[in-house]
Structures are given as structure tokens and as C-alpha cells.
Amino acid sequence: MVLSKDFIKIPIAFTVLLVFFLSACNDERLHKNQNEWAAIDTLKITERTHNAKVTYTDSGLLRAILRAPLIEGHNSAERPYVECPKGIETDFYDKQKNIESSLTAGYGIIYKDSKLIEVQKQVVVINVKGEKLETEQLFWDQAAKEIYTDKTVIITTNTEELHGNGMRAAQDFSSWKITNVTGVVTLK
Secondary structure: OOOOHHHHHHHHHHHHHHHHHHHHHHHHHHHHHHHHHHHHHHHHOOEEEEEEEEEEEEOOEEEEEEEEEEEEEEOOOOOOEEEEOOOEEEEEEOOOOOEEEEEEEOEEEEEOOOOEEEEEEEEEEEEOOOOEEEEEEEEEEOOOOEEEEEEEEEEEOOOEEEEEEEEEEEOOOOOEEEEEEEEEEEOO
């Protein structure tokens, strides 16, 4: 049996076309998946700001300045929120623009629909009297103008260190109440 040159060209051409077609389909599918992942990432985080400084006002008065190394907005979420995954520092101000208290935390999340801010991880609040609150989770309800937690708290004043579970306070930490006191240490 003698094979013609045309007979050999057909299988070679077909093989080359088949390889090209399959690799093109594979690339198209790969690009489609990459685009889907990009779209998913875009839906998750709609805003990202580095070294941010956010000013909160109420009735035209400065109430707080929040600073964070990273702020990510999640506007497409079912319940939109802003997240500070690398921590926050916040100063709260009185009507004369004097700092009333300061807050630091390793993580923060702001729920846009409820004016509720949650901070976690080594939360510390210090007021103008020098009183210090330490806890692992704290909520700031902007509407009620209070901060609260149901977690373990340590409050240090000039004379005492108070331990307890749960606490409610004015948002400037000028007045506070521990829900369940577990111990008091008198300082010298």
C-alpha cells in the first residue's frame, strides 16, 4: 500500500487544528474563571483605603476622628459594612473640640445600617480622668451614645483596678458601670 502526500497532510492538519482548538477552549475557560474570580473579589470589597482618617460629626459638631491602616468597604453585602482589619485608633471630642477619650483596638467593623461599631482584639479606652478600660470586644452604639460589652473587663482608676463581666458606659467613657463585678484591687 502506497500512501499519498495528501493522505498524510489531512491527519497532520487535523491534529494541529484539534490541538489548537482544545488549547483555545482551555485558555478561554481559564480566562472565564479568572474573570469570575475577579468579579467575586470586586463584589466582596467595593472600597479599599490605606492609612485612612475618618471624621464623624453629629449636628455639625466634631464627635470623633478614626484612623486606620486599612479600611475595606463591603457595600454589596446583604448588610453593608466597613471593616478595619488591621486595627483602629479613635479620639472622641467634646463640644469645644477637646479630646474626651481615646480608643485603640486590633480590629473594627462598622455596620452602616445601624450606626453600630464593633471593635475587638486588645481594646483599650482611656478617658480624660485617666481611667482605662481593657476588654476583648466593645460596641459603640452611636444612636444611643453609649459603649458596652458583655465580655470580661478591667477598669483601672487612680485608686482601684476593677474586674468584671459586662459593662455599659457613656460613649466618652466619662461614666460607666460594670454589670457583674468579679474583683476589686486597691492600688497604692
